[in-house]
Amino acid sequence: MNRRNILTLVGIALLVAFASWVMITHTISLPLIGEREGMVLGLDLSGGTHLVYEADFSGIEEGDRAARLEGAKQIIEKRVNAYGVTEPVIQTMGASRISIQLPGVTDIDEAKDLVGKTAELVFREQATSGDTFLTVAVSAGDTQIAVVNITDFAVGDGFGVGSGDIAEAKTIIAVDEASNIITVDSGFAYDHAVDEPVTNLWVPATGIIDGEEKALTGAYLRPNTYVDINPQTAEPVVAFEWDETGAELFWQITGRLIEQPLGIFLDNELISAPMVQEPIRESGVISGLTMGEAQRLSIQLNTGALPVPLTAIQEQTVDAILGADSLQKSLMAGMIGLGLVLLFMIIYYRLPGVLASLALIIYAAIVLTIFKLVPVTLTLAGIAALILSIGMAVDANILIFERTKEEIRGGKSLRAAIETGFNRAWPSIRDSNVSTFIICAILYWFGSRFGTAPVMGFALTLFIGVAVSMFSAIIITRTFLRTIVVTPLARSISLFRP
Numbered sequence: 001m002n003r004r005n006i007l008t009l010v011g012i013a014l015l016v017a018f019a020s021w022v023m024i025t026h027t028i029s030l031p032l033i034g035e036r037e038g039m040v041l042g043l044d045l046s047g048g049t050h051l052v053y054e055a056d057f058s059g060i061e062e063g064d065r066a067a068r069l070e071g072a073k074q075i076i077e078k079r080v081n082a083y084g085v086t087e088p089v090i091q092t093m094g095a096s097r098i099s100i101q102l103p104g105v106t107d108i109d110e111a112k113d114l115v116g117k118t119a120e121l122v123f124r125e126q127a128t129s130g131d132t133f134l135t136v137a138v139s140a141g142d143t144q145i146a147v148v149n150i151t152d153f154a155v156g157d158g159f160g161v162g163s164g165d166i167a168e169a170k171t172i173i174a175v176d177e178a179s180n181i182i183t184v185d186s187g188f189a190y191d192h193a194v195d196e197p198v199t200n201l202w203v204p205a206t207g208i209i210d211g212e213e214k215a216l217t218g219a220y221l222r223p224n225t226y227v228d229i230n231p232q233t234a235e236p237v238v239a240f241e242w243d244e245t246g247a248e249l250f251w252q253i254t255g256r257l258i259e260q261p262l263g264i265f266l267d268n269e270l271i272s273a274p275m276v277q278e279p280i281r282e283s284g285v286i287s288g289l290t291m292g293e294a295q296r297l298s299i300q301l302n303t304g305a306l307p308v309p310l311t312a313i314q315e316q317t318v319d320a321i322l323g324a325d326s327l328q329k330s331l332m333a334g335m336i337g338l339g340l341v342l343l344f345m346i347i348y349y350r351l352p353g354v355l356a357s358l359a360l361i362i363y364a365a366i367v368l369t370i371f372k373l374v375p376v377t378l379t380l381a382g383i384a385a386l387i388l389s390i391g392m393a394v395d396a397n398i399l400i401f402e403r404t405k406e407e408i409r410g411g412k413s414l415r416a417a418i419e420t421g422f423n424r425a426w427p428s429i430r431d432s433n434v435s436t437f438i439i440c441a442i443l444y445w446f447g448s449r450f451g452t453a454p455v456m457g458f459a460l461t462l463f464i465g466v467a468v469s470m471f472s473a474i475i476i477t478r479t480f481l482r483t484i485v486v487t488p489l490a491r492s493i494s495l496f497r498p
């Protein structure tokens with residue numbers, strides 16, 4: 001046995017030892033890849049939630065949309081990671097959608113609250129009875145809304161028109177687009193207008209910074225909010241701190257709202273309205289939340305508001321029990337398939353079949369090791385690709401063995417027949433696998449472009465499996481055969497061909 005063959009055998013032995021260590025050890029830590037724990041399973045195997053969101057780009061310029069969508073994806077990733085979800089899959093789909101896979105999260109409402117909310121925090125104060133606003137009664141009940149900064153007001157029969165800042169009015173009004181508020185050239189149009197004092201109306205809480213009026217929002221919060229417990233009520237609260245600008249605004253606003261409520265709105269919903277007892281500058285708390293709501297709000301405030309509103313257009317939950325059943329059946333199918341293939345190889349090809357079977361077992365261990373180290377998210381589609389790649393590995397061995405048998409029948413020695421068989425089979429194996437690699441690349445691109453995770457998983461798994469199968473057939477099986485030809489077993493040609 002030559003030195004090269006000995007070194008190759010040693011390398012294979014070390015590779016098998018490393019693969020065995022990786023597969024047996026639950027948690028591994030390596031310098032180049034960091035820490036890895038267990039095999040990563042997809043939603044169809046582990047259970048979890050799959051959400052697809054559509055971005056609302058209304059009013060956003062075309063050139064800014066891709067950056068806004070990517071920003072929303074990054075913020076969602078931060079929220080999900082902070083919430084402790086293991087191995088989430090978050091990716092953009094096309095030009096306006098985001099796909100989110102959350103393994104282990106089966107409460108779909110909890111998932112939507114975490115990732116789908118814009119989390120725009122706004123502080124508002126109530127208008128006093130002495131303020132005069134133009135109010136209208138909208139058709140949906142007795143709700144009253146108001147428009148400020150109105151000039152040149154004229155009232156017709158049940159109809160009013162005023163001029164002013166449309167964007168500001170819409171922010172204050174905060175009503176559905178389907179209401180009776182209509183934008184017209186001169187300002188606003190609405191029905192049933194009355195001019196009278198209003199009390200229970202929330203308007204933005206503002207202060208003066210460098211001579212400019214600014215509204216107090218969550219944009220001025222430091223990213224260090226946390227959940228605490230109110231010692232008096234034993235209820236959860238979200239504690240927060242302001243940056244320099246927010247602290248000054250908060251000081252001014254709380255200073256003038258002594259004994260008055262300060263409304264805290266999240267995505268235009270009032271979540272708390274504490275009474276101000278004294279001026280406050282640096283920090284505060286948000287109450288009126290359950291523990292789960294407080295935890296999600298803290299995460300959302302720390303990661304920031306989404307740069308674009310999102311609407312859920314698809315939602316799916318896979319039960320963990322169904323996932324476990326799918327995994328068990330898939331593994332059983334894979335083991336039965338591998339066993340039948342090994343049995344066929346041994347019966348039909350005899351000693352080379354035994355060596356090829358051993359190489360296939362090593363192949364499976366290497367592939368699973370790669371899945372754990374990368375890591376590759378294993379799905380039902382991925383398991384199908386893995387089984388397919390095993391079949392392609394067997395196909396490579398069959399090509400080699402058939403070529404070897406032909407050379408033996410032609411009168412060559414066993415050693416020469418093995419070398420010639422490998423050399424002549426290699427072009428066919430190479431061309432076939434390169435074609436498969438190209439198809440895998442196309443499938444992976446398609447899956448990433450349109451957010452179809454099963455297609456991406458199938459393509460990646462098949463690519464890895466085929467690449468390792470080439471190594472298994474050309475290096476491992478060949479080395480084993482080269483080792484056998486220098487042993488007494490090589491004297492019995494019947495062990496190598498029927």
